[in-house]
Amino acid sequence: LRRGFPEVVFGQGKTAEQITQIVNRLSERNERVLVTRLSAEVYAQIREELPDDAVYHQRPRALVINRANLVCRPGILVACAGTADTPVAEEAALTAELMGNQVERLYDVGVAGLHRLLDKLPMLRQARVIVVAAGMEGALASVVSGLVDAPVIAVPTSVGYGASFHGLSALLAMLNSCSSGIAVVNIDNGFGAGAMAAMINRLDER
Amino acid sequence: LRRGFPEVVFGQGKTAEQITQIVNRLSERNERVLVTRLSAEVYAQIREELPDDAVYHQRPRALVINRANLVCRPGILVACAGTADTPVAEEAALTAELMGNQVERLYDVGVAGLHRLLDKLPMLRQARVIVVAAGMEGALASVVSGLVDAPVIAVPTSVGYGASFHGLSALLAMLNSCSSGIAVVNIDNGFGAGAMAAMINRLDER
Amino acid sequence: LRRGFPEVVFGQGKTAEQITQIVNRLSERNERVLVTRLSAEVYAQIREELPDDAVYHQRPRALVINRANLVCRPGILVACAGTADTPVAEEAALTAELMGNQVERLYDVGVAGLHRLLDKLPMLRQARVIVVAAGMEGALASVVSGLVDAPVIAVPTSVGYGASFHGLSALLAMLNSCSSGIAVVNIDNGFGAGAMAAMINRLDER
Amino acid sequence: LRRGFPEVVFGQGKTAEQITQIVNRLSERNERVLVTRLSAEVYAQIREELPDDAVYHQRPRALVINRANLVCRPGILVACAGTADTPVAEEAALTAELMGNQVERLYDVGVAGLHRLLDKLPMLRQARVIVVAAGMEGALASVVSGLVDAPVIAVPTSVGYGASFHGLSALLAMLNSCSSGIAVVNIDNGFGAGAMAAMINRLDER
Amino acid sequence: LRRGFPEVVFGQGKTAEQITQIVNRLSERNERVLVTRLSAEVYAQIREELPDDAVYHQRPRALVINRANLVCRPGILVACAGTADTPVAEEAALTAELMGNQVERLYDVGVAGLHRLLDKLPMLRQARVIVVAAGMEGALASVVSGLVDAPVIAVPTSVGYGASFHGLSALLAMLNSCSSGIAVVNIDNGFGAGAMAAMINRLDER
Amino acid sequence: LRRGFPEVVFGQGKTAEQITQIVNRLSERNERVLVTRLSAEVYAQIREELPDDAVYHQRPRALVINRANLVCRPGILVACAGTADTPVAEEAALTAELMGNQVERLYDVGVAGLHRLLDKLPMLRQARVIVVAAGMEGALASVVSGLVDAPVIAVPTSVGYGASFHGLSALLAMLNSCSSGIAVVNIDNGFGAGAMAAMINRLDER
Amino acid sequence: LRRGFPEVVFGQGKTAEQITQIVNRLSERNERVLVTRLSAEVYAQIREELPDDAVYHQRPRALVINRANLVCRPGILVACAGTADTPVAEEAALTAELMGNQVERLYDVGVAGLHRLLDKLPMLRQARVIVVAAGMEGALASVVSGLVDAPVIAVPTSVGYGASFHGLSALLAMLNSCSSGIAVVNIDNGFGAGAMAAMINRLDER
Amino acid sequence: LRRGFPEVVFGQGKTAEQITQIVNRLSERNERVLVTRLSAEVYAQIREELPDDAVYHQRPRALVINRANLVCRPGILVACAGTADTPVAEEAALTAELMGNQVERLYDVGVAGLHRLLDKLPMLRQARVIVVAAGMEGALASVVSGLVDAPVIAVPTSVGYGASFHGLSALLAMLNSCSSGIAVVNIDNGFGAGAMAAMINRLDER
Numbered sequence A, B, C, D, E, F, G, H: 001l002r003r004g005f006p007e008v009v010f011g012q013g014k015t016a017e018q019i020t021q022i023v024n025r026l027s028e029r030n031e032r033v034l035v036t037r038l039s040a041e042v043y044a045q046i047r048e049e050l051p052d053d054a055v056y057h058q059r060p061r062a063l064v065i066n067r068a069n070l071v072c073r074p075g076i077l078v079a080c081a082g083t084a085d086t087p088v089a090e091e092a093a094l095t096a097e098l099m100g101n102q103v104e105r106l107y108d109v110g111v112a113g114l115h116r117l118l119d120k121l122p123m124l125r126q127a128r129v130i131v132v133a134a135g136m137e138g139a140l141a142s143v144v145s146g147l148v149d150a151p152v153i154a155v156p157t158s159v160g161y162g163a164s165f166h167g168l169s170a171l172l173a174m175l176n177s178c179s180s181g182i183a184v185v186n187i188d189n190g191f192g193a194g195a196m197a198a199m200i201n202r203l204d205e206r
C-alpha cells in the first residue's frame, strides 16, 4: 500500500461515467477514497450511483469515503486569510483528516488586521505543521512563519482579481518569503498541502 | 514654478557630458537640483566639473544640490525590509527631504521577525505618510498599512533572486494587498515614492 | 474605530448567504457599510433580506449603506477615459463619498482627443487629489499628472482587448510614467483608489 | 532594385570580419549602404578597412555610406520623449534620410510637460508622417496622434527600468492606444520605423 | 472635422442603451458612423431603435451607417491567412471602405501552402497599402512584405490555441519580422489596421 | 532562541564592510553562523578580517562558522540532477548539516538515465526527508517522490538555457507534479530547502 | 497530392455552414478527410448533412472520413499520463491511423507511479516513434525518452490548474528535457503530433 | 551502448577542471565525444590537457572527438535564416554528422527575400529530414515545411532584440505553425535538433 494513503482521484476533466466507475471500483477494495475537484454538477448526476457512505463537501468540491477507524494524530493547523480562501483551506483540512490527523482551523485571519492573528498566537505555536491558504494576502504565510517554529506549507489561492493573475501573485510572494521553514504547493492545491502536512505530521510513525 | 519642486534629472542613459551640462545649467537658476540613477563611474568622471556644493550619495546613486533654506515639515516615515533595500529607501528619503520634509528612517524591519516592527508601533503611528521599500518582503507594505491609518506609498525593489523576477513579485504583492490606503510606484522608484509622499505631506500648503 | 472608515466587505467569492449575514450583522453596529464586487445576480437573490436603506449601484456593483451625517470635504476629482471605464471610476467615487468627501466627476476625457481634457484645466487644477481610471488610455494618468500639482492615484482598468492583457498594459504604463506624483493601485480597484484619495484628502484632520 | 532601398545590414551578432567583408562588397555595387546596431567596439576594429566615405554615427550605432544625389522629400517628423530615447530616434531619422526624405527632429518632448509639445503644434501638424520614439513615456505616441491627422509610426524604446520590462510596457501602451492612425514596430527598431515612414512618405512616387 | 473620419464608436463594454443613444445622436449630424465590436446580442436588442440605414455585419460585429457619396480611391488590399481570421480582415476592409477607399480582398492564403499566395503576386504587387490579418500564421505578414514594395499593416488575430496565447504569438512574430515596411496594430484590431491603411492611401489628398 | 537555528545572513546585495561587521558581531554571541550568496570576490576582500574558524565553500558560495557540538540526526537525503545543479544542492546540504542533521548526497542522477536513480532505490527509501535540486530536469522531483513515501522538498535551479527561463520551467514543473508529498521553494534557494528539511527531520524534538 | 496526406480541416472558429460545405466538397474528391476541433454542438447541428460514412469521435472532437484501403504500417505508440489527457492522445492516434499507421495506445501511465510505465518497457522499446501527451506530468516525455531509442514527439496538454497555466508548464518542461530525441508540438496539438509521427514512421516509403 | 550515440557533455556550468576530467575519461573508452556550450575561455584554459584529436569549433562552441569510421547516411539538410543564426545551425550539423549522417547546409535564406529560398527548392525537396534554425525569422520553419514533405525540426534561436524576448517569439511562432510535420526543440538547442534529425534519418537501421 503506497504510503498508507487513501486512494485519491483527480476529478477534474473526468466524465461522470468515469468518476462513477472509478469510485465504485476503489470503494470495494479501500476503506478510504477521496475525489478532488468534483463539480457540484457532476456530483448531482451521479450521487445515486455512488456508495451510500460517500459524503460530498460542496465548497471544497470533495467527495470523501472514510470507513477507517483511524486514531487521529493532533498537530496540524490550517489557516486562511479571507472567506473566499476557505474552499482551498477546507480541501487541505479534509485531506489531512482522511490521512489520520486532527486538524485545527483558523480562518479569516488577514494581514490587514494583524491583531486577529496575534490573538491566536498560542494556537499557532502549539501546531506541529501549519498550512496557510491565501490569495490576496499572500503575505500571511510569511507572517505566520515568522511567528512560529513549525514548518509552514503555503497554498496560494486563485482568489483575487486584476494583478492577482489567478494566484500567480500569491504564489510568487510565498516563494520569495525571507522566513525560513516555508515551502509552497500549486495554486489552489489544498489537497497537496494537506497531504504534505499529513506526511510531515506522521513522519515518526514510518 | 511647477509644484515648488526641485529640478530633477533622470541620470540613467545620459552621457557624462550631458549630465555635466544639464546640472551646471540648472544649477545657475535653481536652488535645488536632484540627479537620480547617476552611476559612481559617471560621477567619478565629472565630479570636478560640477558645482562645489553638489553632494553625491553613493548607495542611492543620487546627486543633490540644496541651497534652499527650507523649513522642513515633519510627518514622513521611510521604512524598509532588508539591508539590500536601503538604497531605494534612501533615494525616497533624500527626495522627500529635498522637497522640504523631515524624514524618519526605520530600516531593516522585516516581516519574518515581526516583533522588531511591532516594537516601533508608536513611531509608525506618528507618521502622516509612510513609504515602504521592500523586495523579498513585499508583505511588509501590507503589514505596515494594517497597523496604521496613514496612507502608505509602497516601492517594490529589485532585491531578491529566482522567482522575485527583479521586483515583479514584490510589485504584485503590493498591488494585491487587502489593506486599504496603499498605492504603489515603479520597481526601484525611490524617487517617485519620495516625491509622492512629499506632495501628500505638504498638501494643505498649496 | 479603525480610520473612521466605513465597514467594507469584499463581495466576490462570497455566497449569497454569507453576504446577507455579514451585511445585516455590520448594519446593526455601523452607520456606514460598503460591499464591493457584489454581482447583480447575488444582489437580486438577497435584496429582500437586506436593510431597507441599502442602495445597490448597478454598474460599479456596489452596495452602500450610509446613515452618517457627514460634513463632506471637497477636494477629490475622479476622471476616466472611456465609457467602459466608468464602473471603476464610480466605485472610486462612491467609496470616497462614503468616507466623507465631495467628489467631482470628469468622465470620458481621453488622450486621443486632448482638447476635451484641456478644456477642463481649471477643474483639474482645483482638485486636491485626483483619481484617474483608464484601460486603453493608460496614458491619461501621466497626462493629467503633468497638468496639475496634485497627487494622482491611478487605477488601471481591465477594459480593452488583445494586448491590453486585461489591464496589464495600463498598469505598466501607469507605473512607468515620468511625471512625479503618481501612484497606482490594482487593476479595477476603484475601491482602493477611492479610499487612498479619501485618506489623503482628509489627512490634516487626523 | 527592391524598393529603391539602400542596402541594409543588421550588424548585431556578426563578427568584425563579416561586417568588413559585407560592407566592402556592397559598397562596390551600391551608392547607399546602412549598417545598423554596429557596436563602437567593432567599428573601432574595422574602421581602417572600410570605404573612406563611410560615416559612423555613435549614439545610434549606425554606419552610413551615401553617395546618392537624392532630391529629398519633405514630410517626415521624428519625435522622442527623453534624452535617452534619442539614439533610437536618430536611427529612424538617419534611415529615412538615406531613403530620400527630409526629416524634422523634435526631441525631448515628454507627456509630463505637455506644454513643450503643444508649443510645437504647427510643426507637428505640418508633417505628413510622424515617428514617435519613447520608452518611459509610451503615452507620447497616443498624445501626438490625437493632435494630428498624419499616420504615426510608434517605436517603443528599451529606456526605463523596473516595470518598463525593457520596452514591453511602452510597446503595450502603444498597441492599446485609442487614437486611430498608429502602428507600432519592434522595441528599439528605429530602423524599421524610419523605413516605414519613408515608404509612406514617398508612396505616390511608385 | 478631425481627419475627415467617420465617427467611430467602440461598442464593447457599452450597454444597449448607451449604444442606441450614441448612434442616434451621431447619426443626426454625421453621414458616416461605425460601431465596432457590437455583439449580435446587443444588436438584436436595439435594431428597431437604430436608424433604418444602419447595416449590421455579423462576423466582424460592425454596425455601419454610410450616406456619403464618396469617390473611392483604389489601392488597398486586405489579406488573411485562415477562414477564422476573416472577421478581423473584414473589420479592416469595412473601415477602409467607409473612409473612402476601394478594397481588394485576398482571403485564405496561408504560408503552409505558399503557391496560393504566389499565384496572386500581380494582385499583391498592384496594391499601394496592404493589410495582413493572421493568427496562427503570423509569418504571413513577413512573407507578403518580402514580395512587395508597399507598406504592410499587420494585424495579429486571437485565432489559434495553446501557445498562440490569444494572439500574442502572432503579435510577436509580426514585430520581429526582418522585412522592412511592416508596422503592427493591436491583436484583433481590424479597425485600427483599416484606418491606418486608409490614412496612408489617401495621404496625398491632405 | 528562535528555532534553535544558526544565525543566517543573506550575503547578496551587502557590501564587504557590511558582511564583515555583521559576521564578527554575530560570531561573538553565536556558535553557528551561515552567510549565503557570498561571492568569491567579496570573500577574497574580507577573509583576513573574519573569525579564524570561518570556512568558505566556493561553489555554494557559503560561509560557515560551526563551533557547536551537535549530535547530528540522520534522515536527510539531498539529490540533484546535473553537475551544474550541485552548488544549490550543496547549499541545502550545508544548511541542513549546520542545523544538526546528517546528510546523504546523491548527485548527478538525471531522469534521462533512469537506471542510475533506480539503482539507488534503497538509499532513497531509507531517507526520512528528501531535497531534490534540478534545473533542466525538473521532472526529477516528481519521479523521486513517486518512488518513496518521504516528503520531498523540491528546489528548482536556474541551470539551463532558452526556455528554461532561469529556473521558471523547473519551478512550474515541480509545482504541477501529480505525486503527493512535494512542496517547492524559490529558484536556487538551497538554503530554504535545507532549512525546511531540517525542521521536518527534527520535528519530534520540539 | 501534398504528402499523401488526408485533407485536414481546422474546425475551430468555423461556422456550422462553413464546416458542412467544406466537408462535402472535400468528400467528393478525397478518400480521407479529417476535421479537428469540431465541437459536439456544431456536429449535432450538421450531422444529417454530412456524408454517411463520416464518423465523429466525441472526446477528441474529431470527424473522420476514411474510405482508403491502406496497408497500415506498425511502429507508432501513443502514451499519455492521465485520464484527462486522453482526448489529445486520441487525436494523435486517429491522425496517425488515418495516415496509414498502426497505433498502439498506452494510456494512464504517470510518473508518480513509475512501475506502471516500467512494466510496459517491452512495448515501449518496440515502438519506432512515440507520441507522449501530458499536462500535469510533463515529466513523462523525458522519462519515456530516457528509456527508449526511438524519437519522441511530446504534446503538452492544457490539463491541470493553477501554475499549469493552461499547458505552459508542460510545454516548458518538455522543451527543457535533457534527454535527446524529443521534439515538441503546440499545447493540445494531438493532430500535429500524430502527423509528425506518421511522417517519420513512413519516411523510407518516400 | 545507449542509442549508438556519441557521448555528449553539456559544457555550460561546468568548471574547466570538470570538463578536462570528463573528456579525458570518456575519450579513453569512446570513439566519439561531443562537448556542447564550451566557451572559448574555458577551451583556451584546457586545450593543452585535452586529447590531441579533439577539435574545437569556435562559433558553435563545440568540442568534437571523432575517431569512428562511420559510413555517413545522406538525407539531412540544415537551413538557417540569418548569419547570426549559424552557430546554432552549425551545432545541429556537427551533431548530426557525428551521429553518422551527411549534412547539407543552406544558410542565410530568409523569408523577407523568398526567392533565395525558392531557388533552392530541389535541394529542399531532396532532403529526408530538415532542421531549420531561426531567431528573427521564425516564419522560416513554416514556409520550408509548406514546400516539402519531409519532417522539419525547428530550432528557435535567441538572435534578435526587443520583442524577440531572447528567442521566445521564434519559439511561439514555430509552435503555432499551421503546416503539419513540424516539431520544435528548445531555444538555441542546435544539439537537440541535430540529434533528433539523426535519429529520424537512421530510423530504419534500428
Ligand SMILES: Nc1ncnc2c1ncn2[C@@H]1O[C@H](COP(=O)(O)O)[C@@H](O)[C@H]1O
Pocket: A008, A009, A010, A011, A036, A037, A189, A191, A192, F177, F178, F179, F180, G082, G083, G084, G112
Ligand atoms: N487536486 C489535486 N491536485 C493535484 N493532484 C491531485 C489532486 N487530486 C488528486 N491528485 C493526484 O492525482 C492522483 C490521481 O490522479 P487520477 O488517477 O488522474 O485520478 C492522486 O494520486 C493524487 O496524487
Ligand SMILES: Nc1ncnc2c1ncn2[C@@H]1O[C@H](COP(=O)(O)O)[C@@H](O)[C@H]1O
Pocket: B008, B009, B010, B011, B036, B037, B189, B191, B192, C177, C178, C179, C180, D082, D083, D084, D112
Ligand atoms: N529615478 C526616476 N524614476 C522615474 N522618473 C524619474 C526618475 N528621476 C527623474 N525622473 C523624472 O524624469 C524627469 C526628468 O527626465 P529627464 O529630462 O530625462 O532628465 C523628472 O522631471 C522626473 O519627473
Ligand SMILES: Nc1ncnc2c1ncn2[C@@H]1O[C@H](COP(=O)(O)O)[C@@H](O)[C@H]1O
Pocket: A082, A083, A084, A112, B177, B178, B179, B180, C008, C009, C010, C011, C036, C037, C189, C191, C192
Ligand atoms: N474591491 C476590493 N478590492 C480590494 N480590497 C477590497 C475590495 N473590497 C473590499 N476590500 C478589502 O477587503 C476587506 C474586506 O474583506 P472581507 O472581510 O473578505 O470581506 C475590506 O476591509 C477592504 O480592505
Ligand SMILES: Nc1ncnc2c1ncn2[C@@H]1O[C@H](COP(=O)(O)O)[C@@H](O)[C@H]1O
Pocket: F082, F083, F084, F112, G177, G178, G179, G180, H008, H009, H010, H011, H036, H037, H189, H191, H192
Ligand atoms: N546543448 C545541450 N542542450 C540540451 N541538452 C544537452 C546539450 N548538450 C548536451 N545535452 C544533454 O546533456 C547530457 C549530458 O549532460 P551532462 O552529464 O550534464 O554533461 C547529454 O547526454 C545530452 O543529452
Ligand SMILES: [Mg+2]
Pocket: A144, A145, A146, A147, A148, A149, A150, A179, A180, A181
Ligand atoms: Mg517560522
Ligand SMILES: [Mg+2]
Pocket: B144, B145, B146, B147, B148, B149, B150, B179, B180, B181
Ligand atoms: Mg492602514
Ligand SMILES: [Mg+2]
Pocket: C144, C145, C146, C147, C148, C149, C150, C179, C180, C181
Ligand atoms: Mg503633476
Ligand SMILES: [Mg+2]
Pocket: D144, D145, D146, D147, D148, D149, D150, D179, D180, D181
Ligand atoms: Mg491623429
Ligand SMILES: [Mg+2]
Pocket: E144, E145, E146, E147, E148, E149, E150, E179, E180, E181
Ligand atoms: Mg516589402
Ligand SMILES: [Mg+2]
Pocket: F144, F145, F146, F147, F148, F149, F150, F179, F180, F181
Ligand atoms: Mg512519494
Ligand SMILES: [Mg+2]
Pocket: G144, G145, G146, G147, G148, G149, G150, G179, G180, G181
Ligand atoms: Mg531516448
Ligand SMILES: [Mg+2]
Pocket: H144, H145, H146, H147, H148, H149, H150, H179, H180, H181
Ligand atoms: Mg511540409
